Amino acid sequence: MTLQRYQCKKCHHIFQSRIPFTNGEASHTKKFQAYILDLLRLGLTISAVARHLRINWHVVKDIHKAHLHKHYRNPNLKGLRYIGIDEFAVHKGQIYETIVVDHETGRIVYVGNGRSKETLAKFWRRVKRLKVKIEVVSSDLSAAFISSVGQNAPHTIHVYDKLHIVQLVAQAMDKTRRSVYKQTTDME
Known part of the structure; x- marks a missing residue:
């Protein structure tokens, strides 16, 4: 042609x-x-x-x-109550994106570049503008996610990823075990 x-x-x-x-x-x-x-x-x-x-x-x-x-680009947020926030790697861990998922339907409701508190700002502005009543947020222990949820949805229940909680407990137990071992070997 x-x-x-x-x-x-x-x-x-x-x-x-x-x-x-x-x-x-x-x-x-x-x-x-x-x-x-x-x-x-x-x-x-x-x-x-x-x-x-x-x-x-x-x-x-x-x-x-x-x-x-x-x-x-602009998914419907009507009825959104339970969300999960997580990050995923793009290009073998060099670039990250943040994803927000509706736990009831499995729909992706937001994807943002990066994994900072600012990455979620656009999502939270839209939630506030549409007067969406989010009840529960799940995420890992990322300081950015914890801060973002605390600042933008302070009245929601924030549930942390079990894997990360177990890792923290294991680290604390390991630290205690080493401390006790050191004390007992110093006494001998």
Whole structure:
């Protein structure tokens, strides 16, 4: 298909005529995008779809990202009562993102860049603006999460991750054991 290209005489920007069955600047059709999304819904990974269609991984990733952004950018918070806050690593632990999940439905209700208190600020502003009554928050023992919940939802019940509590107890017991051992060996 031959496309008509134009160049602005003032800024020299080059652009082309719009094709109705494509999405903006995309070099593929809406049906092709739908096919890629169907393959992802079937459980194929982004890499598997790219290999299957013999296209660049970034093309599949960009289509998926645009779809998620369009359909899930502002999820409905109505009836949200029990949430879980956690972080996950992106790029092998160098970059982190924070996720908030509705414990009743399993829906992801927020994803933010980073794992600081500021990362959750946008989520809490939206909760306050929509007058959402959160009753219980679960998280790990991250100081940022504890501070964020304490500052923005002080009347909620904050439940901590069992794994981290057990680790703290084990560390305290180990410290006590070493101290007692040192005292008994010093006495001899």
